[in-house]
Amino acid sequence: MRLQTDKISIPRGWRIYVTGWLxxxxxxxxxxxxxxxxxxxxxxxxxxxxxxSTALPALLLSLLWPVTGYLERKGNRxxxxxGMHLTGAALxxxxxxxxxxxxxxxxxxxxxxxxxxxxxxxxxxxxxAGIFHTTRANAAVRRQTEAMHQAQTLLIAAELSALxxxxxxxxxxxxxxxxxxxxxxxxxxxxxALFRFSDMLRYILDTEKSGSDRVTLDAELDFVRDYLELEAxxxxxxxxxEWDLDPDAGGxxxxxxxxxxxxxxxxxxxxxxxxxxxxLRIRTGLDTQAGVLTLSVxxxxxxxxxxxxxxxxxxxxRTIERRLQLDYGPRVQSRIDTAPxxxxxxxxxxxxxxxxxxx
Numbered sequence: 001m002r003l004q005t006d007k008i009s010i011p012r013g014w015r016i017y018v019t020g021w022l023x024x025x026x027x028x029x030x031x032x033x034x035x036x037x038x039x040x041x042x043x044x045x046x047x048x049x050x051x052x053s054t055a056l057p058a059l060l061l062s063l064l065w066p067v068t069g070y071l072e073r074k075g076n077r078x079x080x081x082x083g084m085h086l087t088g089a090a091l092x093x094x095x096x097x098x099x100x101x102x103x104x105x106x107x108x109x110x111x112x113x114x115x116x117x118x119x120x121x122x123x124x125x126x127x128x129a130g131i132f133h134t135t136r137a138n139a140a141v142r143r144q145t146e147a148m149h150q151a152q153t154l155l156i157a158a159e160l161s162a163l164x165x166x167x168x169x170x171x172x173x174x175x176x177x178x179x180x181x182x183x184x185x186x187x188x189x190x191x192x193a194l195f196r197f198s199d200m201l202r203y204i205l206d207t208e209k210s211g212s213d214r215v216t217l218d219a220e221l222d223f224v225r226d227y228l229e230l231e232a233x234x235x236x237x238x239x240x241x242e243w244d245l246d247p248d249a250g251g252x253x254x255x256x257x258x259x260x261x262x263x264x265x266x267x268x269x270x271x272x273x274x275x276x277x278x279x280l281r282i283r284t285g286l287d288t289q290a291g292v293l294t295l296s297v298x299x300x301x302x303x304x305x306x307x308x309x310x311x312x313x314x315x316x317x318r319t320i321e322r323r324l325q326l327d328y329g330p331r332v333q334s335r336i337d338t339a340p341x342x343x344x345x346x347x348x349x350x351x352x353x354x355x356x357x358x359x
Contacts, residue, residue: 013135021058028054057096057121061128064088068132072140076133085129093121175200175230182234189233196230207256217284217293218250220259224282227260231267238277239267249286252293254350255327261320262297262346270301270344291352298345303338317346324348 067088071081097118101109175197183190203223207213232239263282270278283296309317317336324332328351337345 017062021054025054025058056099057092057124060092060095061125064125064129064132068129068136071133072136085125088129089122089125092125093118096121175227178231178234186233193230193233196226200226200230204256213256214253215256216250217252217254217295220254220256221245221250221282221284223256224260224263227263228280231271235267235271238275239271240277240279242279242281244281244283246284246286248288249284249293252286252352254293254295255323258320258324258348259295259297262295262317262348265317265346266297266299266301266344269304270299274301286352288352293350293352294347295350296345296347298337298343300343303340303342303344305340306336306338309336309338320348324350 067084071077071084074080097114100117101114179190179193179197182193200223203219203226207215228239228241259282263280266280270280279300281296281298283294283298285294285296286292287294321334324334331351333349335347337347
């Protein structure tokens with residue numbers, strides 16, 4: 001039977017405090033005995049006495065730690081701090097000086113002799129009190145910084161959740177609208193589209209159920225293929241898709257519903273309003289040296305003016321950009337390539353090292 005005992009952990013600050021005082025005590029003992037050392041006669045008893053006389057102030061000054069803690073809880077009010085420290089410094093100086101006078105039998109010394117040790121004790125008190133207050137202030141700053149970081153993390157998580165909740169109904173509404181339009185012309189194709197749609201819903205539900213929005217790029221591409229097959233039932237030969245996929249990029253993690261809204265945007269603006277055929281190009285690229293995964297969606301539709309795109313009230317592209325900025329910070333890059341009559345393209349570059357792993 002093995003007995004497990006808890007190790008007593010001494011805070012780093014107290015280890016430094018004790019080590020510092022032990023070093024100081026050893027130096028004082030050596031200086032007092034320096035003449036004896038030079039004469040090759042070291043008085044151990046006198047050295048121990050000098051170390052004890054130094055240890056007592058160290059023990060008394062350690063009481064400043066709970067005192068500074070009390071002052072911190074009271075808000076470090078200046079009047080209370082000055083009152084307590086002036087009283088404490090005077091008491092510490094009197095006790096230390098009384099011990100010194102007793103050890104040295106210096107009751108008959110002149111007043112000027114007593115003034116210097118008294119002032120030294122006051123300065124020692126102020127020095128240790130300053131260190132303790134600074135230590136507590138630094139700890140408070142660290143706690144405040146950590147709390148702000150946690151609050152920022154929670155805020156980002158809440159905004160990400162809100163953005164995802166916008167994307168899902170947006171996708172569902174548009175897809176159901178397409179299926180409804182299909183039922184009027186081709187009921188059999190509409191039935192096939194509903195089965196395809198159920199697979200797509202399972203993808204979204206599984207992602208939300210897992211507690212993480214990360215999926216592999218291959219899973220996201222499969223979802224996009226299902227979506228395009230569903231749209232192909234409605235658009236027929238008007239929709240032509242060209243794939244240019246990096247085979248090494250399939251296992252890279254990406255946020256779910258990153259690529260599909262970009263494809264849906266092209267379907268909505270390049271194919272739905274027109275009867276002519278068009279080409280949709282989907283490209284993925286992995287740059288391992290730069291640590292970047294690039295996703296691109298381009299169509300040969302009518303295009304648009306850049307300023308009008310940025311001012312458009314639609315959810316798709318703006319929501320994706322904001323979501324990726326919250327996820328990856330300033331290292332994510334997005335670019336829109338479009339002009340009237342020149343098609344529409346969106347490219348997104350995601351930093352690999354911060355993409356996380358799909359669960």
